[in-house]
Amino acid sequence: MPARDFCLVRHGETTANAGGIIAGITDVPLTALGRDQARALAGRAWPDALTVYASPLIRARNTARLALPGHQIRVHPGLRERDWGVFEGRPLSAQPNRDDTPDGGEAWPAMLHRVEATILAICAACSGTLPVLVCHSGVIRATRVLWTTGDVGTRPPNATPLLYCKAGPHLTERPL
Numbered sequence: 001m002p003a004r005d006f007c008l009v010r011h012g013e014t015t016a017n018a019g020g021i022i023a024g025i026t027d028v029p030l031t032a033l034g035r036d037q038a039r040a041l042a043g044r045a046w047p048d049a050l051t052v053y054a055s056p057l058i059r060a061r062n063t064a065r066l067a068l069p070g071h072q073i074r075v076h077p078g079l080r081e082r083d084w085g086v087f088e089g090r091p092l093s094a095q096p097n098r099d100d101t102p103d104g105g106e107a108w109p110a111m112l113h114r115v116e117a118t119i120l121a122i123c124a125a126c127s128g129t130l131p132v133l134v135c136h137s138g139v140i141r142a143t144r145v146l147w148t149t150g151d152v153g154t155r156p157p158n159a160t161p162l163l164y165c166k167a168g169p170h171l172t173e174r175p176l
Helices: 015-019 032-042 056-067 108-125 136-147
Strands: 008-011 050-054 074-075 131-133 160-169 170-175
Touching: 008 056, 008 108, 008 136, 015 160, 050 056, 050 108, 056 074, 056 131, 108 131, 108 136, 108 170, 131 136, 136 170
Parallel strands: 008 131, 050 074, 050 131
Antiparallel strands: 008 160, 160 170
């Protein structure tokens, strides 16, 4: 369990989101709406002390840059989306079951392990600041499985900060 509260933000809308396509680790850009969604976050009230991390994928880095101008953005490879292998670029309707390992892709248990190790390490390194991690739907869903309900839940909305707080043996997820 992470030692502190943290915030996850799914990147703004991408061309793949708008087209109903599986992007995974494919580097796809934000749409005009996605850029607007990210810029809208810049106007919100954030806690004074933040440490910002982003996935290495351009959609997350650009969301972080637009949403949190003036903050240093640390790129962490553990925040990347799941590699969907042969399903990258295909319609979302073709996406395999989460528990199946796609040919050439990342297994779900491996992603859970990666996300767990990444969030634990980031939280341990952020004493005195709120870690804000700009990432992907899969990272948020893995976090839910690891520390909240044990279920992936629904696809998280784009560019909506979700705060994870300790509540007994679990974490709660709520909009920040």
